[in-house]
Each structure stands twice: as C-alpha cells, then as structure tokens.
Amino acid sequence: MKLIGIDPGISATGYSIIDDKNCITSGTIRPKQSNTYKKIHEICTQIENIVKEHKPDYVALEKVFHHKNVQSLIRSSELRGAIIITILSCGREIVEYTPAQIKLTTTGNGRASKTQVRFFIEKAIMKDQRHLSSHAIDAVAIAYTATRKIGIGLRKRIQK
DSSP, X not given: XXXXXXXXXXXXXXEEEEETTEEEEEEEEOOOOSSXXXXXXHHHHHHHHHHHHXXXXXXXXXXOOOOSSHHHHHHHHHHHHHHHHHHHHTTOEEEEEOHHHHHHHHHSOTTOOHXXXXXXIIIIISTTOOOOOHHHHHHHHHHHHHHHHHHXXXXXXXXX
C-alpha cells in the first residue's frame, strides 16, 4: 500500500510518500509567489504532479485545528479545500487525522511535543536522517498514521 501524507501550510507544505511503512521520499513545497491565491495554485499544481507520479492508494491529510490567528485559519482552510479538490480530481481517496491521533500513533501520547514526534520519525522511519523540515516530518507522521490506521481497518475486514 502506498500513501502520501500532506501537511498543508500556506508558506510551506510538507509531503511524504510511504510504501509499506518505508519512506520513499519527502520534502517541502515552498511557493515562490507572494499572492496567497497564486501560492495555493502553485502548491496544488505540485501536489497534483506528485500524486500523478507516485499513484498512491490513499492521500492522508491533517485535519484543521484551532489557530490563534483567525486569518491564518482562513488561509489554511482555503489551502486544504484546494488540496482536497486537487486530490479528488486525481481520483484518489482521502483520509484525515487530527493532530492528537497523529501524535498518539507515532509516540503513544496524544499530547506529545513536536520534538517527541520528530524523534520517533527520525529513528523509526527515516533511519536517523535529520535533514527534513518540520513540515516534511509532520507529513511523514501523517502518512505513517494512515498506514497504521488503514492497515488495522484492512485486517479487521479480512478477519470478518
């Protein structure tokens, strides 16, 4: 099973491709445009290219959570909506997880710090590669969560 994890961010969007819990590639999309809508378009174009190239079974996204800045929440929501439309137009299935679900799956603690999540991802998935941005690390954690959650769901369906 191949998955793409996406950590949407208007200034930097992380992505990671995982195949059977092995990270194939990951990175950060940093749009060059200054206009917000052009940034969204650039991010979605790159995501579309990644999805078409890697042909994942699922695309996993982090669910929107409360931001202190309302404008930031609005921009994040606009970007998520555009990403969702892009993924659906590529014919891929979307799964979503809350930050607490991602932290719980990766560290065993739903209130874990970003440092704890990074430590797990670097040791268990990335085999001590430390060059990834925090956005890419989050995308790996999202994809890893999806492999665990979807794998459990598949095993339950097979057992019935």
